[in-house]
Amino acid sequence: MTAAVVTGVGGWVPPRVVTNAEVAARLDTTEEWIATRTGVRTRHWVEPGTSTVDMAVMAGERALKSAGVTEVGAVVLATTTPDRLCPASAPEVAARLGLGPVAAFDVGAVCAGFVYALAVSAGLIGARVAESVLVIGADTFSSILDPTDRGTAMIFGDGAGAFVLRAGDCAELGALGPFDLGSDGELADLIMIPGGGSRDPAPETSDRYFAMQGKATFQHAVRRMATSSQAVLEARGWRADDVDWLVGHQANRRILDALADAVDLPRERLISNIDRVGNTSAASIPLAIADALAPDPTSSGGPLAPGDNVLLTAFGGGLAWGSTALRWPAVGQA
Template identity: 60%
Template sequence: MTLAEVVPFPRVPQPDGSAAVLCGLGTWLPPRVVPNAEISRRLDTSDDWIRARTGIRQRHVVEPGMCTSDLAVEAGMRALKSADTDHVDAVVLATTTPDRPCPATAPDVAHRIGLDRVAAFDVNAVCTGFLYGMASGAGLIAAGVAERVLVIGADTFSTITDPDCRATAAIFGDGAGAVVLRAGSPHELGALGPFDLGSDGADADLIMVPAGGSRRRTPASDAERYFTMAGKAVFRKAIFQMAGSAQSVLRKAGLRLRDVDKFVIHQANARILNGVADMLGQPAGKFVRNIEQVGNTAAASVPLAMSSACESGELRAGQQVLLGAFGGGLTWGSTVLRWPAIEIL
């Protein structure tokens, strides 16, 4: 039984007022490409196994000396150019791999882009970070704190995954994606609808880096400084929570599943994408996919998927789009918008 069969869809009228409007989109991937064959030579696996289990063919990874802020700056500048603006009032950076534990990376990113003295802060909701970041940006606009906000999702998971762990080394890639949000009308193309955000800290240990924080400052072993994930449990929860969040945000927006033209959800694993589609009772073709080329890019996943789908023509102006994600924390989130006419850079 799918969620679509058991969850009703009452139409809920939405109030008029100001809205956060997506008006620019930019992305950046590090130049180095790591195909499955390179990982297979190092680990006890094969290209066929990786593709069958994850749907991934290759991923991009940073070279030594390249950090998260480098990717964030490139994506941020491209988003500003796409929006045809050189100024925003705030920068929100979603990342799990900041340049340093302290201070936040966002102020440095803002400075390097040329956005001195603007508000800038980090958000850590792992793979849901970009959705949390967009909600934060929309909140700043709704509160009158900002007219424009640059929201960036950037991660370099290759720096925290164990290169000898088949379960994580084959899945994650590095990248960055950014959007510019501006104050506008809720009736415009690109206007973000309501958000659905949630968390479950009882399952925090399912996705984590065991050591390096105040709870466990020094790793007892090398393994404790690397990212870990309980794959089977995460697989089930990711499908259930992303499908449930999609249903929730559609109810808030007064929409039904049949109203959605495209789903752009976190590219965690091809089987998870299929599972969400099945639980919602939706055809797999309505789900944007770019995981084959970039892998799981954590907080950068959703904007990278939006960009590739827009460039290919899969996303077109006026389409009803649902964005969704699931990540460590555990966290999840979603929102809806009608796709705007924007130039991707």
């Protein structure tokens, strides 16, 4: 049975670092309160003129270099912040990367977008529509945040992360699967941008901002990611003890800790970079992995090693959630 195998990883964040001190001054709070509540100490925001496509291209270039390839059969971009409502952003990303007239489209599942995009890409490979796929998660959340909203302005950052997938064998290192995906549209109002779509194409200023009901979102995020993770573990034939690393959507440090507890994993097995980059939505899982692979000046490298059992899980607006697993291949970030 044909599997989608991870063969390249890349990540990119804009150079501008936004500290808790800068955010706290605007929200009438303290640096430590933000860090304690969210786990975030810094995040990266784009400068004017930098867009989601720009970041996606940077991450895509690095992933292609990591994979040692210059061509793929398709590009799938997970994003909530496309450069325009129409057309999709993925074709422009493909063109700027010099990939030619390949299939290219966007996936919208908010913070669960990258796992959804991986599943879609695995389907393309399994159906032999494409022999390889560049999968990117990229979001410019600073463009949709209300700077006065304490519930969102302190959490989110901008960034992009990418995987290159190729057709391979299910027994290979890097083979993704199985997948577990789910949604609950009855709770769409927990995470949303009220205006800007066909229901309200000309919103008031406040309605164009991202809004989230934090307490309810916390509860659903932990429960849905834990249940989805357990479904993947059971289908894969793994126990919790078999998991070397859990890479959850970097929503909030307290959510990540509660997720590890719910899956019965030591918190030390969490891969997390939320303290440095914040919640980067669809980019968070590939960015966390890219950071884990990046050379560290104080050590010989990141925690991921070939053969490690890795569980990926995410939760976002929709509501939408999803999980998958793999044994890490001999792949590093370029």
